[in-house]
Amino acid sequence: MSEFDLIRRLHERINVVDGDGPSACVVGIGDDGAVLDIPQDRQVVVTTDTLVEGVHFLDTTQAQSLGHKALAVNLSDLAAMGAQPAWFFLALTLPAPDLSWLESFARGMGDLAQSAGVVLAGGDTTMGPLSITITAMGLVEPGTALTRDGARNGELVVVSGQLGDAAHALEILKAGGMPGRKSRAALESPVPRLQLGRQLRGLATSCIDISDGLVADLGHILEASVAGAEINIDLLPCSASMAGLPGGQRRQFQTSGGDDYELCFTIPVSRREELDRIAKECACPLSVIGKINTSLELVCTMNDGNVFVPQGGGYEHF
Amino acid sequence: MSEFDLIRRLHERINVVDGDGPSACVVGIGDDGAVLDIPQDRQVVVTTDTLVEGVHFLDTTQAQSLGHKALAVNLSDLAAMGAQPAWFFLALTLPAPDLSWLESFARGMGDLAQSAGVVLAGGDTTMGPLSITITAMGLVEPGTALTRDGARNGELVVVSGQLGDAAHALEILKAGGMPGRKSRAALESPVPRLQLGRQLRGLATSCIDISDGLVADLGHILEASVAGAEINIDLLPCSASMAGLPGGQRRQFQTSGGDDYELCFTIPVSRREELDRIAKECACPLSVIGKINTSLELVCTMNDGNVFVPQGGGYEHF
Numbered sequence A, B: 001m002s003e004f005d006l007i008r009r010l011h012e013r014i015n016v017v018d019g020d021g022p023s024a025c026v027v028g029i030g031d032d033g034a035v036l037d038i039p040q041d042r043q044v045v046v047t048t049d050t051l052v053e054g055v056h057f058l059d060t061t062q063a064q065s066l067g068h069k070a071l072a073v074n075l076s077d078l079a080a081m082g083a084q085p086a087w088f089f090l091a092l093t094l095p096a097p098d099l100s101w102l103e104s105f106a107r108g109m110g111d112l113a114q115s116a117g118v119v120l121a122g123g124d125t126t127m128g129p130l131s132i133t134i135t136a137m138g139l140v141e142p143g144t145a146l147t148r149d150g151a152r153n154g155e156l157v158v159v160s161g162q163l164g165d166a167a168h169a170l171e172i173l174k175a176g177g178m179p180g181r182k183s184r185a186a187l188e189s190p191v192p193r194l195q196l197g198r199q200l201r202g203l204a205t206s207c208i209d210i211s212d213g214l215v216a217d218l219g220h221i222l223e224a225s226v227a228g229a230e231i232n233i234d235l236l237p238c239s240a241s242m243a244g245l246p247g248g249q250r251r252q253f254q255t256s257g258g259d260d261y262e263l264c265f266t267i268p269v270s271r272r273e274e275l276d277r278i279a280k281e282c283a284c285p286l287s288v289i290g291k292i293n294t295s296l297e298l299v300c301t302m303n304d305g306n307v308f309v310p311q312g313g314g315y316e317h318f
Helices: A003-014 A063-080 A099-116 A165-174 A181-188 A194-199 A214-225 A247-256 A274-281 B003-014 B063-081 B099-116 B165-174 B181-188 B194-199 B214-225 B247-256 B274-281
Strands: A025-027 A034-036 A043-052 A084-094 A119-127 A131-140 A156-160 A206-209 A228-232 A263-267 A286-293 A298-301 B025-027 B034-036 B043-052 B084-094 B119-127 B131-140 B156-160 B206-209 B228-232 B263-267 B286-293 B298-301
Touching: A003 A099, A003 A119, A034 A084, A034 A119, A043 A063, A043 B084, A043 B119, A043 B131, A063 A084, A063 A099, A063 A131, A063 A181, A063 A194, A063 A206, A084 A099, A084 A194, A084 B043, A084 B131, A099 A119, A119 B043, A131 B043, A131 B084, A131 B131, A165 A181, A165 A247, A194 A274, A206 A214, A214 A228, A214 A247, A214 A263, A214 A298, A274 A286, B003 B099, B003 B119, B034 B084, B034 B119, B043 B063, B063 B084, B063 B099, B063 B131, B063 B181, B063 B194, B063 B206, B084 B099, B084 B194, B099 B119, B165 B181, B165 B247, B194 B274, B206 B214, B214 B228, B214 B247, B214 B263, B214 B298, B274 B286
Parallel strands: A084 A119, A228 A298, B084 B119, B228 B298
Antiparallel strands: A025 A034, A034 B043, A043 A131, A043 B034, A084 A131, A156 A263, A156 A286, A206 A263, A228 A286, B025 B034, B043 B131, B084 B131, B156 B263, B156 B286, B206 B263, B228 B286
16 A cells, blocks of 8 residues: 555545635645645644654554544644644654554544544655654634743633543553543543633633643743742542542642643633633633742642642653 | 753754744744744645654764755655745654754754745654654745646656666665765755745646655656656756666666655646746756656656666655
8 A cells, every 4th residue: 555545545534524614725635735725814823743652652552542642632732722723734654554553543533633623634654663743733813822921920820620540541551450431531532622722712821731741831831921830739620530549649640640631721810700601611620729929939739738749740751 | 851942952953033024933932832924825835744764764864964854855845836935843753862963953954944944833852763754834825836636638747957866875875885975965965946846836737846756756746637648768867976877777766766856847838948947047957858648657768769667666655
């Protein structure tokens, strides 16, 4: 099977729509590049993320989960920018052409692409150690993209969803165990918070997705905003499996686990009451866990008032 | 060194300009995504290509060459579309952080980026087997992008530059030898035909870059255009090292070698005289090597009138 056949096959499986519509893909798969029509009143948001076998996922990960997750981690970045997903480009490196693996991979990716309204517009398929790089493009009204640098003293720190389950599931899998269904789904099928990201335009003063762990990613907001924060870890909502862990272990997963793909953002105190409506519309819990201050430090406290110091900070690739 | 530091460092080395100007990058490195302002009278052309160690380059390849080539192969795709390069996104997977390697890599990439006027607007750095995926974005006036599907019966087949030297250099290197300087440069420092691609807008009826070998890539034009062609291989200009090879070997490199990054395109017979001016302006030989016909086949002939049948056709990854 040629590279062309492979990409066409992936394209057919992944794209249910052909890209006609407001964000038209004029030339798609099968030329040297895709040609895209950008609506005049939009900026383009671009993000790229790579998943490497053995680094970002276990070699036992199912192809369907991998297809989903490779796209999800990129869409999560678009969510954190408040962008509407439009197109993505798939660079897939495979040890060998395996049709049944590809079918499953394309199914996982295609289901998410369809639900997110994003179109595969191009790609490259090569032979080599298993690795997936996706470049995703979204659209945003000019000047409304959410960035990391707008957090100001006194603003509230908010987190969506529940944290820690993905890291917990990974630890169980690495030890040869079998995590519960919900924890495993958090690890393998994270749902990017696209609707939430869109709702936060004009409200959040800064936003990031929690892929490297809450402490590391909130740290990026603080660094970009030249600010500090104090957060109470025990204000984070817990899944049942998290709640069953010893407190120290739970807090460690929740602050530094990574792979959560929830959004962490800041809002002015005066707009706190808008959170309830948004949480309802997005069917997603939103928890106020602390406040921005001028300290240039991030301090994590617990319900008993003591400070919690996460081990090792956030996840860094190097 | 954190992923952030690494990307910032690459960014500093690669970007001499900061992206201000007509194609502004409003938000760049250091957020979840880049935010791009697209001029209203432009379409966006996007292409993505991966280079994997041991598949697309030898493990002895110098970091500086690799930095150049990883960007060059993507810019070559933009050239084949007639697009003006604007931004690129670098997904770099490295076995380990090696600062001196990165400095060289960034120098090779940065020099080409500067000469091509393209800005590194984002990326991802991960640990794993050495591999580079670049997504390059260019701009083109609406409706003027060069595609593969417009070749019509009777039109001329034209090729830029000289073919075969990159494949010849690779064969010598694989055998433990040392190719000549020019052949090695063709392999390691190909120069994307960006100016030529821009000049071909409104002239070429189809265009492709010859990355997989002339026969394979002209074959893609014929397939997309539902056409055939007859070309005379001996009309291709030869480098000195190609000219020194036995005819069969030379023709094999020139038809099927791959890694040439020249442009192959078709033009109406009536516009043949425009080629001289363009060749002069682009400082690049343009050779008419044959004609499009209705046969749905690609036939390669030689000066003696006999048919040349390339072994194995073009390069396919699978």
